[in-house]
Amino acid sequence: MSQLFLFENCEIKKPVNVASIPMRSPFRYAGGKTWFVPHIRKWLSSKGGDVKFIEPFVGGGIISLTVAFETLADSILMVEKDEDVSAVWKTIFGNDYKWLAEKIINFEVNPKNADIIISAKPKSIRDHAFQTILRNRLQHGGILASGAGLLKNGENGKGLKSRWYPETLKKRILNIQEVKHKIAFREGDAFEIIKENENDGNSVFFIDPPYTIAGRRLYKYFDVNHEELFSQMSKVKGDFIMTYDDTPEIEYLAREYAFQVGRVIMKTTHHTTKYELVIGKDLTWLECC
DSSP states (O other), X not given: OOHHHXXXXXXXXXXXXXXXXXXXXXXXXXXXXXXXXXXXXXXXXXXXXXXXXXXXXXXXXXXXXXXXXXXXXXXXXXXXXXXXXXXXXXXXXXXXXXHHHHHHHHOOOSHHHHHHHHHSOOSSXXXXXXXXXXXXXXXGGGOOSTTOOBOSSOGGGOGGGGGOXXXXXXXXXXXXXXXXXXXXXXXXXXXXXXXXXXXXXXXXXXXXXXXXXXXXXXXXXXXXXXXXXHHHHTTOSSOEEEEEEOOHHHHHHHHHTTOEEEEEEEEOTTSOEEEEEEEESOOTTSTTO
């Protein structure tokens, strides 16, 4: 009997109250993992913190930032392929973070000004970063993939201003400076990073790839070879967690590679609940196991 069956009834049925989780990221990220923060804490606490934490599909970065702020690992490597998202992290971890924070504070948000910035070709990485933050905050659902449009009515009829929190964004950017010495950021391919670190038993991976169903709608680089990803993770010497949509395709892959599977309930941005899969070598740290 494969390990999958030992954990097929492992379900966490109480959703995390995301309002209780410190919001560290400047992104309002589609597919973000704020709801998974308590589980990352539990997983890494079981390892004593003496590990290198690698997030190859970092996106909005809430997990890596939590690991840094709460000192759950010795070091953190954040990796992102998307050039738009990467521009933000490069700026925040570089020398232009103050410029970005002040640009956000001084921007007068309205449809005309937003359209000017969003439609322009950025002249620098920091301009690209500001454009990305603007798109992320003002487009529907925080979606950065092509085709997403600007909010119209927004919350309570306040239009774009209902999603633009300049003081909050500035504070988050400046707060990240407190922990940036713990973090390395690379713009690159997740598969290459995993390969580079597969023989390091001290490296642990949090794998949150574009999902099989929603990825096409949400992300520029949605086309991931999931079977190859499972194959790569079966070769790493260190530990890992993968989070995935609850689909027969992904369950089949977990079965093929004899990984353990748990189900964790979460609330969507539309306040409905659904299960997502948690996959790894050893899930005994999960509350239900």
